Amino acid sequence: MWNPCHARLPRHLxxxxxxxxxxxxxxxxxxxxxxxxxxxxxxxxxxxxxxxQTDSLLNPSQYARRLFILNAGCVHDAAGSVDDAYxxxxxNLVDGLRRGNENGAKVLLFAFERAHREDGSxxxxxxxxxxxxxxxxxxxxxxAHDFEWAASIHPYRPDALDALAQAKxxxxxxxxxxxxxxxxxxxxxxxxxxxxxxNNADLPLITxxxxxxxVLGREAHDFGNPLRLRRALDAGVRVVVAHCASMGEDRxxxxxxxxxxxxxxxxxxxxMDQKRFEGRVFGDIAAMxxxxxxxxxxxxVIERQDWQARLLNGSDYPLPGxxxxxxxxxxxxxxxxxxxxxxxxxxxxAHNPLLFDxxxxxxxxxxxxxxxxxxxxxxxxxxx
Ligand SMILES: [Zn+2]
Numbered sequence: 001m002w003n004p005c006h007a008r009l010p011r012h013l014x015x016x017x018x019x020x021x022x023x024x025x026x027x028x029x030x031x032x033x034x035x036x037x038x039x040x041x042x043x044x045x046x047x048x049x050x051x052x053q054t055d056s057l058l059n060p061s062q063y064a065r066r067l068f069i070l071n072a073g074c075v076h077d078a079a080g081s082v083d084d085a086y087x088x089x090x091x092n093l094v095d096g097l098r099r100g101n102e103n104g105a106k107v108l109l110f111a112f113e114r115a116h117r118e119d120g121s122x123x124x125x126x127x128x129x130x131x132x133x134x135x136x137x138x139x140x141x142x143x144a145h146d147f148e149w150a151a152s153i154h155p156y157r158p159d160a161l162d163a164l165a166q167a168k169x170x171x172x173x174x175x176x177x178x179x180x181x182x183x184x185x186x187x188x189x190x191x192x193x194x195x196x197x198x199n200n201a202d203l204p205l206i207t208x209x210x211x212x213x214x215v216l217g218r219e220a221h222d223f224g225n226p227l228r229l230r231r232a233l234d235a236g237v238r239v240v241v242a243h244c245a246s247m248g249e250d251r252x253x254x255x256x257x258x259x260x261x262x263x264x265x266x267x268x269x270x271x272m273d274q275k276r277f278e279g280r281v282f283g284d285i286a287a288m289x290x291x292x293x294x295x296x297x298x299x300x301v302i303e304r305q306d307w308q309a310r311l312l313n314g315s316d317y318p319l320p321g322x323x324x325x326x327x328x329x330x331x332x333x334x335x336x337x338x339x340x341x342x343x344x345x346x347x348x349x350a351h352n353p354l355l356f357d358x359x360x361x362x363x364x365x366x367x368x369x370x371x372x373x374x375x376x377x378x379x380x381x382x383x384x
Contacts, residue, residue, distance in 0.1 A: 013344070028104040030380060031105040031358075031377060032108055033354065034240070034378045035242060039086060039131065040083030043082050044082075046132075047134065074089050090317065093354040116157065120154075120157050123183065133172070136149040148171075150176045155191045155194035156183075174240070179209075180223050184223060186231065204282075205239050206239075207242060209224045226245045226250065230271070238279075242286060245283075246288050248264045284312045285301060287315075288301065290325050299336060301371075302370060305369060312381060320354070337363060
């Protein structure tokens with residue numbers, strides 16, 4: 001159940017044919033993991049806020065959730081600071097991912113905004129956790145060899161445009177939202193000026209759509225409807241739909257406000273196939289290999305060869321380290337992974353969930369199709 005957290009990758013794994021094959025045809029200097037969470041407990045002056053409810057045994061599901069997430073980052077038994085241990089562990093994993101390539105892979109770390117009320121004020125009661133932009137910025141600056149960062153700014157904040165300009169000056173590569181948890185309606189006219197500023201700054205918006213189980217907050221699930229992103233797309237913003245909206249159902253708003261519920265992924269697919277959004281709407285494949293997401297949507301994004309240039313890889317770290325939700329055997333059972341790869345992948349996962357995620361995705365096949373190399377070479381998307 002628990003992630004064993006072995007730090008170093010043994011040679012027989014690091015040099016294994018399966019790992020080598022995963023890097024074939026990939027320019028390691030362009031590999032950015034475009035979806036990773038920066039978390040902690042705030043014990044090192046990071047300014048991270050964790051809702052005290054999360055600690056409460058009166059709220060067992062949230063307590064278990066937190067234990068799982070911290071264990072995934074392997075900081076549960078760290079002496080000293082949890083915040084620092086989390087960053088150290090992640091650097092260690094990036095190093096293991098690189099295999100000695102000096103110019104290799106980086107990880108894009110996400111700040112995480114608070115929930116806000118309609119009036120634009122912060123709502124800590126409904127905020128599960130908060131990772132300030134300044135902390136993500138500082139970590140990325142301090143370990144520039146390993147990390148880039150994405151800001152997280154609520155568009156209803158009175159100072160939202162200033163915060164965005166500051167983030168741009170501070171080297172943010174994107175803005176990250178989780179609308180359902182933060183209380184953001186992406187379709188609201190209140191987002192318009194924020195979208196225009198994003199567009200002017202040429203910063204992409206990475207935003208969750210579909211059902212989100214990893215983080216609970218305000219639980220405004222409607223806000224995750226992929227069709228609500230059209231306002232951003234019409235404003236010219238490049239939008240990355242996290243997980244390709246591969247979980248849950250949303251109303252088909254094209255059939256009216258009370259349209260029937262359909263799979264969120266189908267609505268994402270509709271956006272992707274709309275000509276006018278080409279070059280604007282993208283999808284990340286973070287966590288699409290999870291048990292609760294893998295299946296038809298994963299097979300579909302592999303098979304859609306015409307989409308490959310619009311897909312970005314991300315690990316959703318620390319989630320690949322959360323053992324119960326990733327199952328290699330499940331992927332074998334649904335025919336996306338060769339059975340002979342299962343054992344080696346499990347061994348890699350025990351040592352390095354980032355490398356595991358990468359190698360696994362490079363070996364996925366659906367009807368002889370695979371993710372193209374460009375899906376993993378995401379640097380150019382953020383630094384154009
Ligand atoms: Zn995520």
